[in-house]
Amino acid sequence: MSHSSQSATDAAHGIPGRPSVEAPALDEPTEPRGPLPPKTDQSGPATVTPTGQDSGTAAERVAQGGPYLTTAQGNRLYDTDHSLKAGPRGPILLQDHHLREKITHFDHERIPERVVHARGAAAHGYFKGYGTAGNITKAAFLAKDVTTPVFVRFSTVLGSRGSADTVRDTRGFATKFYTSEGTFDLVGNNIPVFFIQDAIKFPDIIHAGKPHPDREIPQAQSAHDTFWDFVSLHTEATHHTLWNMSDRGIPRSYRMMEGFGIHTFRLVNDRDETTLVKFHWKPKLGIHSQVWEEAQLAGGVDPDFHRRDLADAIEAGAYPQWELGVQIFPDTEEQMFEGIDLLDSTNIVPEELAPVHPIGLLTLNANPSNYFAETEQVAFHPGHLVPGIDITDDPLLAGRLFSYLDTQISRLGGPNFAQLPINRTHAPVNDMLRDGMHQTAVHQGVAPYRPNSLDGGCPFLAGAAEGAYIEVPVEVPAGRKVRQAPETFADHFSQPRRFWLSMSAVEREHIIAAYTFELGKCYEQAIKERNLLSLARIDPELCRRVAAGLGLPAPQSPDDLPAVSASPALSQLGKTWPLDGRVIGIVTDGADPAALDGVRAVRHTLLTSGLLPLVIAPAGGTLGSGEDALTVQRTFATARSVEFDAILLAGVPAPGADAFPARDAKAGDTTAPGDPDPRVVLLVSEAYRHGKAIGAWGGADPVLDAAGIPAAAPGVVRTGDPAAVWDDIARLLGRHRVWERFEVSVSDG
């Protein structure tokens, strides 16, 4: 706002004594417009339930209505840039309520971050039941043709709110189903097993995984002494840790991870018959990972890599989808299946023994528009259940049922967090919970107790016929009070061995490299040695290779390694997958009009196939002219290989051309005019090293040569025709990476 127009406004408002200092005009609006419509995030989740009831107050959720800036009390403000002073150079007056309100509110803008899973990204969507689970559960949201709104938050576990997305860690996958019968939260992870069997150890494993208490390093890493100390001393953590060291610990995208409920749940149908199940989320795009160097680079180049990927894909209409499935087990007294204890959350049941039955489809189709109000304030709880879904006696789950309610009280400042828009159930609420910090409801009536005679006896209790949540009256095993685990919890190595045996050779190489890196970061020799003892109990070759990398002798594996068979479903390789939302970098120097025609054509094909092409050129701006002009989306300075799933070189750089315009000759620059731009060479050599498909047409050989890529390298397509290049690249991309490029010396799985 220019000061001259400000003075005019001041004069109109009759504000005396404002200095009129000439300042450059900024093109900000100076006249208030009419009231803006509420932003979508300001209405919170739907206020009308699927059954037509009003679940709350739409109006009071709306902030920032009307054209004028106000205080929190609704007083219109004429200035928010200057404190109230005794003269322009005088002291600030304590009576300036607006100053105090503005700064006080700011001082309290941060709330405590989650003690675990602090770093997260979320999306809105909907879930549609297939109706195939009707035989085993009466949960209404799983019925055919029922659409239930959902909010899903993905997260890392160890890092703080500002940590990088692509660290090696487990990922949280928490889903809030706003069902007509109340909220159901499925608070799972992308790894189907957990570190510990009993919740009482949760503070211990998290203390061990979090940064060291003295210097508070390392951030968001498991590669340090306390973590590996814990793991080696609590061998029940071996299985989860092995998954973390596999490619599952560094997903390519939240959209490309599985999700698991982990615990065994008990379902009940309308005939009161019970079944035990494990929940699985299967991503439509397949399960894909980064490679370790790529994950590390992305952590620096783009710490928001997964957050951005999710938001961009949804914004572009490439809505991620997962199928919800259940593995089904009979609800027997011992709660075992094929010798596997279903109450031990360090176990999976291989899909070959118990197939996953699809029961519904999740689609994420809307980004949150207020990170704090939605992603930060959402409060999940495994105890948020609906009729038809009940718990088992898994000792890990029992502790969680306490912890999640408790943690929200300190994190969200009191017991009324269920009233926050994102946490509001879509079913009508009629509770007798009263008062407390941040109470926003205005409860009516005088008798918040039951039974009463003053409020007409209301509210009434429901029975099964009215949809009450009634716990399944299962027998509780009798026994002595003990602090003890069952004997069936004692086998900590046959499941990790199964996982190892199920991996392909390249996945095994990645696991070996991960252990070698992480243990190599430990300082204490005894910790490395103890972990090698665990690896020896998984597999001799794994142990020998990691020991060699650490420069330590490999302990002998026991003769009686568990006799388990592989579960092919655990490997991420060997299938082909849809390409929706994949990011393709198209590099061009813009010099050759024919090459630009190729860029246009391929770009069009990619866009119409649901992929995201990004044009990379020496400098920003546009390439070509007129209607066909191409916008440059990344420059040689801003592009880095980690952003792309494949690279296309469209005549870059034209052979014999001078150095690119964006590349200034610098002192010590060893490249000659006509040499490919080193930034493009880096882009291509990294993409090659990370197993990404590379396509080239129109004279890109100098770049490929400079990147050290052999003429017959696998997954590098060089022809004259852009359309043919893309066809081949698309085929390669369906397998996610050019696996043949990875050096493998471990035996095959």
Ligand code: HDD
């Ligand atoms: Fe937990 C958050 C998943 C065991 C205590 N947990 C949290 C979140 C996820 C999980 C995805 C983030 C939710 C969000 O996005 O807001 N946690 C798991 C899984 C577990 C598990 C899959 C084992 C199968 N958790 C676990 C135990 C305890 C906790 C055993 C405590 C005894 N978890 C918490 C917590 C958190 C949490 C402290 C932190 C923030 C929150 O709850 O809301 O209560």
